[in-house]
Amino acid sequence: MELQELLILVIEPSRMQRNIITGHLRSLGIQEIEEFNEAGEALERMQTITPDIVMSAMHLPDMTGSELVGEMRKSPGLDEVVFFLISSETMYRYLEPIRQSGAATILPKPFDPEELHKALISAVEYVEDSHHQDDEPDATFEDLWVLIVDDSKMSRRYLARILTSLGVMNFREAKDGAEALQILKNQRFDLVITDFNMPNIDGLELVQHIRQYSDQPTVPVLVVTSEQDDQPLAAFEKQGVTAICRKPLSYHSLKQLLHHLISDQH
Incomplete structure (x- = not known):
């Protein structure tokens, strides 16, 4: 799998922040990007299509990013979707559930584009390995x-x-x-x-x-x-x-x- 093949859901209430994130993604050749400003709409969309990566802010209009990833991890088919948090949040009570959920990365705002690129490369490897999990083991x-x-x-x-x-x-x-x-x-x-x-x-x-x-x-x-x-x-x-x-x-x-x-x- 290549970066360009990823399907990414970006959940961010700020239009400016969404534009920054999607702009960096498109500069890497990623075109399949769906944007949401709240978690509920994104979760509803995930009932019809399984993304490769979900990128979310922490504080959303209807729930926190911690609650979002918790809902995903309880849902068959979404429990192993790669999750990125992009947030300026530093409080332990918000970040700890994200760390414990198997999240791939936590990027601060403003994030380093190179760190985002590295995290995406790692995510591609995870997605590819997931697709080949039933292959003959080493x-x-x-x-x-x-x-x-x-x-x-x-x-x-x-x-x-x-x-x-x-x-x-x-x-x-x-x-x-x-x-x-x-x-x-x-x-x-x-x-x-x-x-x-x-x-x-x-x-x-x-x-x-x-x-x-x-x-x-x-x-x-x-x-x-x-x-x-x-x-x-x-x-x-x-x-x-x-x-x-x-x-x-x-x-x-x-x-x-x-x-x-x-x-x-x-």
């Missing part, structure tokens, strides 16, 4: 096992799709560190992917237990988190985690990292 990774630990069901689903695109067919899911520890008692894994902030046992406690008390202390651990403060994340580095990625996740970057980690294990 035999290189068919025997590997990965444990995904995240209290967000949407985040777990997004990570599972990336693993599937790599040819990893064997993975288990845990909703927090406590459940992950029970699974680790009975099964060995080639890679653990964990969130940081979770109920019961969080990601840091999980990593500490794996490194100090489990019978697989050297298993690679990738931390994927919405935590934006560097200080709490420094504790993970002391525990010897393999890598740390922040949400929202770049599909291309995360896929490349996972491919590298898994290849090293193989």
